[in-house]
Amino acid sequence: MAYSVKVLDHYENPRNVGSFARDEEGVATGMVGAPACGDVMKLQIKVGKGGIIEDAKFKTYGCGSAIASSSLVTEWVKGRTIDQAMDIRNTQIAEELALPPVKIHCSILAEDAIKAAVADYRKKHGEQG
Amino acid sequence: MLKLPIYLDYSATTPVDPRVAEKMIPYLVEKFGNPASRSHSFGWEAEAAVEEAREEVANLVNADPKEIVWTSGATESNNLALKGAAQFYCGKGKHLITVKTEHKAVLDTCRELERQGFAVSYLDVQENGLIDLEAFSSALRPDTILASVMFVNNEIGVIQPIAELGEICRSRGILLHVDAAQATGKVAIDLATLKVDLMSFSAHKTYGPKGIGALYVQRKPRVRLNAQMHGGGHERGFRSGTLPTHQIVGMGEAFRLARLEMGVENERIRMLRDRLLRGVSDIDEVYINGDMEHRVPHNLNLSFAYVEGESLLMAIKDLAVSSGSACTSASLEPSYVLRALGRNDELAHSSIRFTLGRFTTADEVDYATRLLHEKISRLRELSPLWEMVQEGVDLSTVQWAAH
Amino acid sequence: MFAPVYLDHNATTPTDPAVLEAMLPYFSAQFGNASSRHEYGRAARRAIDQARNQVAEAVGAHATEVVFTSGGSEANNLLLKGSAACLRPGLLAVSAAEHPCVLKPAEQLARRGWTLAKLPVDGDGRIDGEHYEAVMARKPKIVSLLLANNETGVIQDLEPLAARARAAGAWFHSDAVQAFGKLPLDFRRLNSAGVHALTLSAHKMGGPKGAAALIVDKRVELEPLIAGGGHERGLRSGTENVAAIVGFGVACRLAVERRSALAAELARLRTQLEDGLLGLGAKLFGAGAQRLPNTVYFAVAGIDGETLVGHLDRAGYAVASGAACSSANPEPSHVLRAMGVDEQLARAAVRVSLGRGNNEEQVAGFLATLKSTVDRLQRLTAMAV
Ligand SMILES: Cc1ncc(COP(=O)(O)O)c(C=O)c1O
Numbered sequence: 022m023a024y025s026v027k028v029l030d031h032y033e034n035p036r037n038v039g040s041f042a043r044d045e046e047g048v049a050t051g052m053v054g055a056p057a058c059g060d061v062m063k064l065q066i067k068v069g070k071g072g073i074i075e076d077a078k079f080k081t082y083g084c085g086s087a088i089a090s091s092s093l094v095t096e097w098v099k100g101r102t103i104d105q106a107m108d109i110r111n112t113q114i115a116e117e118l119a120l121p122p123v124k125i126h127c128s129i130l131a132e133d134a135i136k137a138a139v140a141d142y143r144k145k146h147g148e149q150g
Numbered sequence: 151m152l153k154l155p156i157y158l159d160y161s162a163t164t165p166v167d168p169r170v171a172e173k174m175i176p177y178l179v180e181k182f183g184n185p186a187s188r189s190h191s192f193g194w195e196a197e198a199a200v201e202e203a204r205e206e207v208a209n210l211v212n213a214d215p216k217e218i219v220w221t222s223g224a225t226e227s228n229n230l231a232l233k234g235a236a237q238f239y240c241g242k243g244k245h246l247i248t249v250k251t252e253h254k255a256v257l258d259t260c261r262e263l264e265r266q267g268f269a270v271s272y273l274d275v276q277e278n279g280l281i282d283l284e285a286f287s288s289a290l291r292p293d294t295i296l297a298s299v300m301f302v303n304n305e306i307g308v309i310q311p312i313a314e315l316g317e318i319c320r321s322r323g324i325l326l327h328v329d330a331a332q333a334t335g336k337v338a339i340d341l342a343t344l345k346v347d348l349m350s351f352s353a354h355k356t357y358g359p360k361g362i363g364a365l366y367v368q369r370k371p372r373v374r375l376n377a378q379m380h381g382g383g384h385e386r387g388f389r390s391g392t393l394p395t396h397q398i399v400g401m402g403e404a405f406r407l408a409r410l411e412m413g414v415e416n417e418r419i420r421m422l423r424d425r426l427l428r429g430v431s432d433i434d435e436v437y438i439n440g441d442m443e444h445r446v447p448h449n450l451n452l453s454f455a456y457v458e459g460e461s462l463l464m465a466i467k468d469l470a471v472s473s474g475s476a477c478t479s480a481s482l483e484p485s486y487v488l489r490a491l492g493r494n495d496e497l498a499h500s501s502i503r504f505t506l507g508r509f510t511t512a513d514e515v516d517y518a519t520r521l522l523h524e525k526i527s528r529l530r531e532l533s534p535l536w537e538m539v540q541e542g543v544d545l546s547t548v549q550w551a552a553h
Numbered sequence: 554m555f556a557p558v559y560l561d562h563n564a565t566t567p568t569d570p571a572v573l574e575a576m577l578p579y580f581s582a583q584f585g586n587a588s589s590r591h592e593y594g595r596a597a598r599r600a601i602d603q604a605r606n607q608v609a610e611a612v613g614a615h616a617t618e619v620v621f622t623s624g625g626s627e628a629n630n631l632l633l634k635g636s637a638a639c640l641r642p643g644l645l646a647v648s649a650a651e652h653p654c655v656l657k658p659a660e661q662l663a664r665r666g667w668t669l670a671k672l673p674v675d676g677d678g679r680i681d682g683e684h685y686e687a688v689m690a691r692k693p694k695i696v697s698l699l700l701a702n703n704e705t706g707v708i709q710d711l712e713p714l715a716a717r718a719r720a721a722g723a724w725f726h727s728d729a730v731q732a733f734g735k736l737p738l739d740f741r742r743l744n745s746a747g748v749h750a751l752t753l754s755a756h757k758m759g760g761p762k763g764a765a766a767l768i769v770d771k772r773v774e775l776e777p778l779i780a781g782g783g784h785e786r787g788l789r790s791g792t793e794n795v796a797a798i799v800g801f802g803v804a805c806r807l808a809v810e811r812r813s814a815l816a817a818e819l820a821r822l823r824t825q826l827e828d829g830l831l832g833l834g835a836k837l838f839g840a841g842a843q844r845l846p847n848t849v850y851f852a853v854a855g856i857d858g859e860t861l862v863g864h865l866d867r868a869g870y871a872v873a874s875g876a877a878c879s880s881a882n883p884e885p886s887h888v889l890r891a892m893g894v895d896e897q898l899a900r901a902a903v904r905v906s907l908g909r910g911n912n913e914e915q916v917a918g919f920l921a922t923l924k925s926t927v928d929r930l931q932r933l934t935a936m937a938v
């Protein structure tokens with residue numbers, strides 16, 4: 022499998038690896054995928070005043086493209102509002118990382134992880150969709 | 151200095167031993183004759199070389215040279231054995247038996263035979279990868295004509311009980327075919343005592359060239375086959391096509407060297423394999439796939455829990471190893487062999503096959519050990535599954551979001 | 554050292570030194586299995602891809618139309634049995650002068666419900682037009698015709714034959730094993746005339762034994778002959794013979810570079826040879842037809858071909874008495890019988906096939922040896938009666 026330079030970079034130097042304490046103020050978690058399918062992504066966002074994502078962390082069990090997709094997403098969501106984060110599309114991720122067709126599902130998973138984290142935030146904070 | 155990547159994939163293929171290559175080359179240049187040419191010395195010289203190589207192949211497995219038929223590799227041998235025998239003996243019955251952990255060359259051929267109207271039973275294996283003799287016996291039917299069981303599994307290296315299977319089959323008048331592509335030079339094979347009717351060989355797994363193999367076709371009692379390739383009637387009609395002299399010479403020399411050196415070589419390789427196993431055994435949650443006792447000394451197949459196989463391969467790209475079978479092309483499916491052992495998907499996904507060989511050194515093994523330690527811990531740092539397990543979560547109780 | 558002169562290039566050829574050179578790394582440092590995903594495997598895959606391009610380019614095909622096999626025999630078997638398996642049994646037509654690796658698979662198919670029409674050839678080995686037309690009118694599903702015959706070197710005029718077969722709705726295959734490297738081949742052009750598949754084999758054109766190809770139009774549905782792993786787009790499973798495939802690719806490149814000069818040189822030698830043979834009163838087979846520039850098939854009446862080639866071998870000239878591709882075959886050549894040559898004369902047949910490296914001096918030496926051998930054998934025969 023030939024990986025793009027950007028995938029390799031994120032894979033070798035993943036950004037924002039780690040976890041926040043679950044009870045920390047403003048933290049929400051999205052966990053998507055399944056071990057049986059070969060990938061699980063956990064994306065955490067820390068939302069501050071005005072609904073702005075101040076920080077993000079991830080952990081991913083999956084192939085290089087899955088790791089790169091989630092690493093990229095942590096960079097992209099930081100500084101955005103949760104609504105803006107919801108605008109991130111898998112096609113943008115796939116394009117940025119030059120994912121081959123067999124790896125598109127990794128970018129879909131990353132988009133799903135954002136949605137799941139935002140949904141978790143809204144649930145915790147009682148916001149309406 | 152180590153040459154990177156370190157090759158630990160000797161079950162996918164081996165380099166041609168330099169002594170083998172040296173014997174082959176003259177048959178491309180000055181001794182290039184067609185062994186079928188009957189009218190001149192170029193042809194006779196090539197034919198003599200082919201017959202000498204046939205003897206060497208026969209010698210390794212204690213067979214008669216007349217029982218050796220050249221093919222282009224074990225894939226073709228398996229096709230010829232299964233289709234050839236099934237088609238010849240279809241009047242006696244139309245049922246075949248094989249095992250779920252066989253190589254694709256057997257499984258795909260069986261699928262084709264099913265389309266041709268044969269019935270095939272695909273037997274399960276035990277958790278250790280070995281076939282259960284009772285289960286095998288009870289799967290035999292009055293209309294079973296042939297059973298096909300591999301000698302050594304290409305992914306997990308386990309050695310099937312061929313002698314016992316031979317007794318069972320012979321007593322019931324059922325032909326036994328054995329795919330021995332991974333066995334030559336690794337286990338002693340004595341076809342004078344084994345009750346095996348057909349056996350497939352490949353040169354490139356035993357330091358010979360790619361593109362050449364053989365099928366053992368027993369003469370006493372005589373086994374008949376329908377040829378699958380027709381033409382000039384080479385190989386007594388079993389397999390037509392110009393014989394690739396240099397490749398045949400290479401296979402003969404490779405098998406001769408295997409016969410002379412396998413005793414010492416296998417002990418050396420076993421030591422290295424055990425060194426690798428010892429080196430990684432202090433990593434948490436490492437699982438060995440397949441029986442360790444009935445196993446060739448070259449093979450170690452490990453699952454590193456909570457680490458995904460492809461990212462692991464990427465992390466250890468300084469090691470040329472494989473996850474799943476190298477013979478199936480770029481598929482992301484977890485290994486069907488490990489699935490057949492009852493391994494769950496995560497462990498099947500996280501398996502790595504290490505296969506050592508003639509040119510593996512202790513330094514290479516030590517390098518591999520260090521690299522595995524480093525990379526496994528890095529990937530587990532990245533793994534949400536590992537984190538959950540550390541927190542005491544039982545993963546089997548988690549509801550995963552399907553996607 | 555006594556080095557016999559090799560004049561049997563239609564049986565097989567020596568591997569060109571440049572080809573050998575290209576192959577060697579694939580036995581040692583670059584020994585990977587092309588299916589492996591690590592660097593050893595990827596290097597092998599790249600080498601195969603390059604060779605596939607070289608083969609495709611040499612015959613004007615697209616790389617995706619190249620299916621590598623272990624030999625020409627396998628490629629012919631694959632095309633005939635593989636395409637037949639995807640069709641309802643019907644009429645199959647091959648020439649009576651085909652190589653056994655087309656004839657025998659065709660005869661196998663005849664046992665499995667196909668009707669086999671063996672197309673007759675004329676006295677010079679060309680397809681008999683009238684019979685061909687009659688068979689085409691019966692709408693065959695598969696037609697296979699040798700481009701250049703391995704014994705006589707006789708060349709069929711493929712394009713009109715293929716066009717006629719296409720009008721009848723048939724898949725049209727041609728065994729081009731002997732033509733490749735000696736004649737220009739352009740699959741695109743042949744394909745537009747109605748040729749759907751060609752067989753090539755490396756060891757007949759300066760490449761190694763163990764590599765060959767079926768060039769096949771993707772519209773031709775094929776069932777593989779060898780299952781297991783799905784290599785070659787599922788059409789031919791088995792670990793790729795990387796070294797031989799690499800050698801085949803290089804041999805193709807060289808063949809294209811050298812073809813016209815080589816063909817001219819061989820034609821010159823052939824003329825020298827044929828003039829000499831006619832001077833000895835030999836009969837040349839297929840003399841009225843277009844033939845390969847390297848092949849001469851002749852007979853000296855009354856002198857057994859087997860005996861003659863045995864004497865020539867001892868005198869240092871390696872030639873063939875019949876088709877060298879088949880094993881010991883006491884029957885006289887089926888090709889000559891198809892051309893209507895009587896059995897007696899067919900038994901006298903000797904094939905000389907020239908190749909790269911042969912020269913005028915060797916041809917002259919051969920003719921001189923042949924003359925003295927024939928004289929001696931004729932004296933012996935005369936004494937016996
Ligand atoms: C057990 C087994 N059988 C058959 C084969 C196929 O052999 P070959 O590569 O010679 O076609 C292989 C390896 O590819 C193998 O491991």
Ligand SMILES: Cc1ncc(COP(=O)(O)O)c(C=O)c1O
Pocket residue numbers: 391392563623624625626627652654699701702703728730731754755765878
């Ligand atoms: C015309 C022709 N077709 C096919 C073949 C067979 O090819 P291979 O020797 O590669 O099996 C030969 C020679 O053997 C041949 O002369």
